[in-house]
Amino acid sequence: MDQMGNIVKQRRKTKAITEKSVRDEAMGTRKMAKEERIRLMEEKNLKKQQEKLQRAALKAEAAEMKKIQKEQQKWEKGKFAVKSIVAEIDIKVVELGSVGGNLLTRFAERGITYRITSNPIERSIVWTMTVPEHISQSSPERIEIQYVLLVYEAEEFCNLVINESLLDHVFSVRSCYPSYTVCYLTNRLMAYINKREQEVYKNLTKDNDWRRPPVEEKEVNETGRKC
Numbered sequence: 624m625d626q627m628g629n630i631v632k633q634r635r636k637t638k639a640i641t642e643k644s645v646r647d648e649a650m651g652t653r654k655m656a657k658e659e660r661i662r663l664m665e666e667k668n669l670k671k672q673q674e675k676l677q678r679a680a681l682k683a684e685a686a687e688m689k690k691i692q693k694e695q696q697k698w699e700k701g702k703f704a705v706k707s708i709v710a711e712i713d714i715k716v717v718e719l720g721s722v723g724g725n726l727l728t729r730f731a732e733r734g735i736t737y738r739i740t741s742n743p744i745e746r747s748i749v750w751t752m753t754v755p756e757h758i759s760q761s762s763p764e765r766i767e768i769q770y771v772l773l774v775y776e777a778e779e780f781c782n783l784v785i786n787e788s789l790l791d792h793v794f795s796v797r798s799c800y801p802s803y804t805v806c807y808l809t810n811r812l813m814a815y816i817n818k819r820e821q822e823v824y825k826n827l828t829k830d831n832d833w834r835r836p837p838v839e840e841k842e843v844n845e846t847g848r849k850c
Contacts, residue, residue: 710737710750716774719746722810726774743799748772769803771796777815780807784836812838 717723730737754766783789796805823833
């Protein structure tokens with residue numbers, strides 16, 4: 624009987640230990656699950672905070688860049704930018720008569736320094752403006768604003784547009800001046816176009832294949848622009 628009682632007690636003790644182990648294991652699992660949830664929540668909050676800081680940094684950087692661009696544009700239009708220009712005018716520009724003479728007069732009136740030379744591209748005016756350090760301080764290198772201006776008679780420019788060869792011409796210019804903004808200057812362009820239109824209207828019975836070039840709509844994006 625005593626032996627049977629000991630066996631029963633031992634079984635009860637073993638059962639109690641087993642139940643306690645199960646409870647402890649369940650509690651441990653719940654504790655681990657809770658800790659895991661807390662850890663995941665902390666990681667999520669940390670990630671949100673990092674993303675928020677990153678967005679704030681990008682916003683601040685964009686605002687600073689916009690401010691610099693605004694200051695740069697303001698500087699470009701100011702008298703100090705003009706004083707920094709040394710324009711290299713191709714000799715063929717001067718030989719264009721009234722156009723060349725007017726240009727030199729305007730340059731002198733604006734106080735722009737220039738020199739007459741032989742540029743790689745005929746009838747071109749090339750100049751560079753170096754942005755002051757206090758404006759370009761966020762850039763690792765000094766910022767240079769570079770232009771190449773092509774001086775054309777109205778008829779020549781219209782032919783470039785009509786023949787759809789303007790972009791090809793821009794590409795050829797940029798092969799020589801790859802980082803420059805390309806501009807075109809024509810003398811009395813609209814007066815020439817209006818005159819040709821009147822001639823066409825007066826001579827409707829004659830063969831005339833001239834058509835009005837879409838100069839008002841013509842944009843030379845990315846590769847250059849009309850000035």
